[in-house]
Amino acid sequence: MQEQIEKLKQEIQSEDVSNKELLESFRIKYLGSKGAVKGLYKELKTVPNEEKRAAGQLINSVRELAEEIFNNQKEAFEQGPSEDYSSFDWSRPAQEFKLGTRHPISVVRKEIIDIFSRIGFTVSEGPEIEDDWHNFSALNFPPEHPARDMQDTFFVEKGEKEMALRTHTSSVQVRIMENQKPPIRTISPGRVYRNEAISARAHCFFHQVEGLYIDKDVSFADLKQTLLYFAKEMFGDKAEIRMRPSYFPFTEPSAEVDVSCSICNSKGCNVCKYTGFLEILGCGMVDPNVLEACGIDSKVYSGFAFGMGVERITQLKYQVNDLRLYSENDKRFLEQFKSAF
Numbered sequence: 001m002q003e004q005i006e007k008l009k010q011e012i013q014s015e016d017v018s019n020k021e022l023l024e025s026f027r028i029k030y031l032g033s034k035g036a037v038k039g040l041y042k043e044l045k046t047v048p049n050e051e052k053r054a055a056g057q058l059i060n061s062v063r064e065l066a067e068e069i070f071n072n073q074k075e076a077f078e079q080g081p082s083e084d085y086s087s088f089d090w091s092r093p094a095q096e097f098k099l100g101t102r103h104p105i106s107v108v109r110k111e112i113i114d115i116f117s118r119i120g121f122t123v124s125e126g127p128e129i130e131d132d133w134h135n136f137s138a139l140n141f142p143p144e145h146p147a148r149d150m151q152d153t154f155f156v157e158k159g160e161k162e163m164a165l166r167t168h169t170s171s172v173q174v175r176i177m178e179n180q181k182p183p184i185r186t187i188s189p190g191r192v193y194r195n196e197a198i199s200a201r202a203h204c205f206f207h208q209v210e211g212l213y214i215d216k217d218v219s220f221a222d223l224k225q226t227l228l229y230f231a232k233e234m235f236g237d238k239a240e241i242r243m244r245p246s247y248f249p250f251t252e253p254s255a256e257v258d259v260s261c262s263i264c265n266s267k268g269c270n271v272c273k274y275t276g277f278l279e280i281l282g283c284g285m286v287d288p289n290v291l292e293a294c295g296i297d298s299k300v301y302s303g304f305a306f307g308m309g310v311e312r313i314t315q316l317k318y319q320v321n322d323l324r325l326y327s328e329n330d331k332r333f334l335e336q337f338k339s340a341f
């Protein structure tokens with residue numbers, strides 16, 4: 001029996017186990033329920049009692065050898081390819097590599113920036129935690145304005161030095177006006193915060209792009225032309241805009257701007273509520289009080305400002321009807337924007 005076992009050991013050591021199929025055959029041949037090791041244990045019954053102990057030990061050593069080879073190789077396969085590529089199939093298709101996608105808000109934000117940079121607007125950024133002066137006072141918000149209420153704004157600090165999460169990116173424009181001499185032509189994209197109950201139509205944070213243009217002789221006609229250009233670039237050449245009088249503390253006169261509904265070609269559908277138009281932004285001529293508060297002579301300079309919600313533009317462009325989808329990180333939603341640049 002000893003001779004038989006030595007031969008078996010040599011055979012085991014010379015087996016080719018260089019791929020998973022060969023390793024599995026190896027396991028069946030030696031360690032399986034009908035394998036060679038099991039066979040040896042069966043034969044043990046026929047060995048005389050006084051030799052059983054020694055023979056048992058020999059058979060154990062065969063089992064251990066086969067198990068060691070099997071386990072080592074199995075582990076090597078689990079850890080990935082070894083240095084030995086001799087049995088590697090080079091024609092095998094590569095593993096799928098999944099590219100990520102840009103978030104729809106980033107896609108549209110970038111598009112808005114591209115459109116305005118083509119007509120000379122620079123990009124400005126500012127802090128998300130803002131003091132009262134930059135968020136409210138410099139922008140002509142009276143002390144009793146409802147936006148200053150705890151119900152509407154997240155205050156970080158109340159009292160002498162009030163600090164809040166900015167409610168709009170107009171605060172960036174104040175900082176620009178304080179630090180730069182006209183002509184100023186800039187947009188400020190960024191995240192803003194409002195104390196709102198979260199629903200399909202409202203969220204406690206969203207993204208804005210606000211624009212500011214200040215120079216000598218800037219008129220309402222310049223504002224209208226700039227926004228018409230934007231609408232055509234964003235929604236297509238057939239896009240039209242209409243302006244409705246409105247009120248904002250920091251602009252005078254002020255208007256809200258609607259763009260023609262591209263879904264129904266202004267014929268009326270449930271998205272535009274059968275009006276043929278969709279609201280996209282607010283705008284106006286910068287209030288002289290705001291210019292003066294920021295150290296700009298309102299008798300020499302005039303300017304316009306506008307602000308839009310990136311979520312709103314994205315909603316219109318991609319027909320997203322629930323604001324919450326943007327921050328849920330659901331891949332089924334995000335992967336739909338694969339083709340967007």
Ligand SMILES: [Zn+2]
Nearest residue numbers: 261264269272
């Ligand atoms: Zn419509």
